[in-house]
Amino acid sequence: xxxxxxxxxxxxxxxxxxxxxxxxxxxxxxxxxxxxxxxxxxxxxxxxxxxxxxxxxxxxxxxxxxxxxxxxxxxxxxxxxxxxxxxxxxxxxxxxxxxxxxxxxxxxxxxxxxxxxxxxxxxxxxxxxxxxxxxxxxxxxxxxxxxxxxxxxxxxxxxxxxxxxxxxxxxxxxxxxxxxxxxxxxxxxxxxxxxxxxxxxxxxxxxxxxxxxxxxxxxxxxxxxxxxxxxxxxxxxxxxxxxxxxxxxxxxxxxxxxxxxxxxxxxxxxxxxxxxxxxxxxxxxxxxxxxxxxxxxxxxxxxxxxxxxxxxxxxxxxxxxxxxxxxxxxxxxxxxxxxxxxxxxxxxxxxxxxxxxxxxxxxxxxxxxxxxxxxxxxxxxxxxxxxxxxxxxxxxxxxxxxxxxxxxxxxxxxxxxxxxxxxxxxxxxxxxxxxxxxxxxxxxxxxxxxxxxxxxxxxxxxxxxxxxxxxxxxxxxxxxxxxxxxxxxxxxxxxxxxxxxxxxxxxxxxxxxxxxxxxxxxxxxxxxxxxxxxxxxxxxxxxxxxxxxxxxxxxxxxxxxxxxxxxxxxxxxxxxxxxxxxxxxxxxxxxxxxxxxxxxxxxxxxxxxxxxxxxxxxxxxxxxxxxxxxxxxxx
Numbered sequence: 232x233x234x235x236x237x238x239x240x241x242x243x244x245x246x247x248x249x250x251x252x253x254x255x256x257x258x259x260x261x262x263x264x265x266x267x268x269x270x271x272x273x274x275x276x277x278x279x280x281x282x283x284x285x286x287x288x289x290x291x292x293x294x295x296x297x298x299x300x301x302x303x304x305x306x307x308x309x310x311x312x313x314x315x316x317x318x319x320x321x322x323x324x325x326x327x328x329x330x331x332x333x334x335x336x337x338x339x340x341x342x343x344x345x346x347x348x349x350x351x352x353x354x355x356x357x358x359x360x361x362x363x364x365x366x367x368x369x370x371x372x373x374x375x376x377x378x379x380x381x382x383x384x385x386x387x388x389x390x391x392x393x394x395x396x397x398x399x400x401x402x403x404x405x406x407x408x409x410x411x412x413x414x415x416x417x418x419x420x421x422x423x424x425x426x427x428x429x430x431x432x433x434x435x436x437x438x439x440x441x442x443x444x445x446x447x448x449x450x451x452x453x454x455x456x457x458x459x460x461x462x463x464x465x466x467x468x469x470x471x472x473x474x475x476x477x478x479x480x481x482x483x484x485x486x487x488x489x490x491x492x493x494x495x496x497x498x499x500x501x502x503x504x505x506x507x508x509x510x511x512x513x514x515x516x517x518x519x520x521x522x523x524x525x526x527x528x529x530x531x532x533x534x535x536x537x538x539x540x541x542x543x544x545x546x547x548x549x550x551x552x553x554x555x556x557x558x559x560x561x562x563x564x565x566x567x568x569x570x571x572x573x574x575x576x577x578x579x580x581x582x583x584x585x586x587x588x589x590x591x592x593x594x595x596x597x598x599x600x601x602x603x604x605x606x607x608x609x610x611x612x613x614x615x616x617x618x619x620x621x622x623x624x625x626x627x628x629x630x631x632x633x634x635x636x637x638x639x640x641x642x643x644x645x646x647x648x649x650x651x652x653x654x655x656x657x658x659x660x661x662x663x664x665x666x667x668x669x670x671x672x673x674x675x676x677x678x679x680x681x682x683x684x685x686x687x688x689x690x691x692x693x694x695x696x697x698x699x700x701x702x703x704x705x706x707x708x709x710x711x712x713x714x715x716x717x718x719x720x721x722x723x724x725x726x727x728x729x730x731x732x733x734x735x736x737x738x739x740x741x742x743x744x745x746x747x748x749x750x751x752x753x754x755x756x757x758x759x760x761x762x763x764x765x766x767x768x769x770x771x772x773x774x775x776x777x778x779x780x781x782x783x784x785x786x787x788x789x790x791x792x793x794x795x796x797x798x799x800x801x802x803x804x805x806x807x808x809x810x811x812x813x814x815x816x817x818x819x820x821x822x823x824x825x826x827x828x829x830x831x832x833x834x835x836x837x838x839x840x841x842x843x844x845x846x847x848x849x850x851x852x853x854x855x856x857x858x859x860x861x862x863x864x865x866x
Contacts, residue, residue: 253289260296270297329365386412403445459638470587479600480592482524487791488617493527546575573599581607618788622661650789651810683772701735706777711742774799778843802842
């Protein structure tokens with residue numbers, strides 16, 4: 232297999248400076264933010280890279296580092312189709328398939344280029360490496376074990392295997408694998424230093440957790456468990472006077488939790504700004520170069536609330552932040568990646584700003600927000616749950632979660648908060664604690680302004696003209712992502728339209744399924760009856776147009792959109808997921824359907840029609856207004 236593709240395509244060649252610049256940009260991709268900046272700068276080479284494979288390979292690698300995988304998949308495939316013998320292209324195409332969850336395609340390429348039945352040991356080592364990289368660790372380890380069994384003194388196979396094991400935290404196994412050839416490999420100073428580090432970390436875990444057999448154990452998780460135990464008897468000093476509050480989350484995208492956090496920050500600033508410092512801390516405001524994560528940023532900036540990005544913070548090793556004994560320093564050094572990320576970046580920020588409250592929102596943020604707060608000495612820490620726990624949402628589960636949540640629940644000064652009784656109960660069962668140990672704080676909403684941007688008015692006018700015969704408008708407000716089940720929503724619309732052809736449908740929100748939905752809508756012959764609005768800040772304007780709002784998600788916490796729709800006078804229909812049933816009065820302001828994944832759509836049509844008819848009559852024939860009475864909070 233060739234090591235690289237250097238040929239030029241066509242007459243246009245690239246000078247050495249172009250290749251040198253792209254290599255320099257790739258070298259700068261040491262973090263997501265750095266990669267995003269590099270990708271933006273590299274775009275100026277897109278045209279010329281079309282004529283030179285080396286430049287194209289470098290450009291695609293930079294984009295992959297910046298998580299622009301939707302832009303690179305087809306390009307890697309094109310390079311492979313042109314010349315399937317280039318090693319770096321094969322490897323990156325395999326990784327691209329894996330990132331797009333096309334595991335079988337990735338496995339097919341591995342079997343083709345790194346076959347299992349070869350007698351070439353170098354190829355088998357590459358096979359094992361690629362299998363582990365795309366998420367087939369057991370097959371990878373079996374290949375390594377076969378290589379070692381056949382040639383026990385093969386230091387290259389043992390080194391590759393040990394490095395892979397150490398990468399996933401199995402340090403005791405890495406030491407076991409490397410020991411028979413360690414003396415030879417340790418002639419290289421780098422290897423000697425690495426092996427000594429592994430042994431030191433294994434030794435400290437043997438001392439601190441002597442009852443644990445470390446074979447097959449992720450030592451990163453055990454180190455987290457050991458560190459959490461150190462805080463179980465911490466002393467809490469009640470803050471005097473000014474509170475410094477950090478609200479921590481992943482980003483400020485157009486989601487329900489982000490909306491609640493932004494509103495809370497603004498209320499704290501407006502009601503208690505003279506007494507409290509309020510900061511919003513996000514992991515990043517830019518998921519990638521073309522996908523912003525800052526929908527609510529303008530609202531916070533308008534109220535002069537400080538917003539900081541963890542991604543922009545310089546990492547500082549735990550042992551450089553405070554004096555630590557050797558064992559504790561080693562524990563911090565071997566933490567799981569996301570927890571280590573928070574300790575090295577966020578803990579110095581907590582400490583510098585003397586925060587005495589860290590309110591950490593959503594499961595993902597707990598990984599980098601919680602231990603960092605403990606380490607920085609933050610006395611009051613909130614874990615704010617917005618949806619069902621990882622024990623239920625298996626696709627989001629990570630081994631760190633159970634250890635982290637159970638450990639945090641035992642530590643003084645830590646409060647667990649949920650926005651739904653159902654969610655609180657699920658977390659309590661998972662964490663094996665009493666339900667009353669989880670505080671319930673329902674979402675607060677304010678009525679949306681019905682003002683609109685010119686673009687929204689234009690969209691509505693065009694849609695109203697082509698659906699002039701419609702007497703009922705059904706709407707949805709959600710991200711166009713799989714867990715929101717937008718395809719089910721479209722199927723419902725088809726059933727409704729078949730029964731009541733004087734109907735039309737509006738969907739607010741954007742996401743990866745947008746194009747798929749457009750094709751589905753077209754295949755059902757509903758293109759003229761559907762309006763995909765996309766992302767908009769004029770939500771109140773669109774609620775005014777709706778007769779009924781539907782949310783057919785697979786997973787939810789306490790859906791803001793169900794509450795907000797009713798605040799706008801719009802009744803609701805929802806699947807029985809999360810805390811949806813806690814958002815309205817069944818049979819009065821909405822209905823819960825019979826199933827999450829396969830609701831009876833005929834029954835759903837009947838209920839939606841009943842709501843639309845009843846509320847329209849109550850409102851004197853007009854959609855949207857004067858239908859529900861709300862307390863002062865919605866004024």
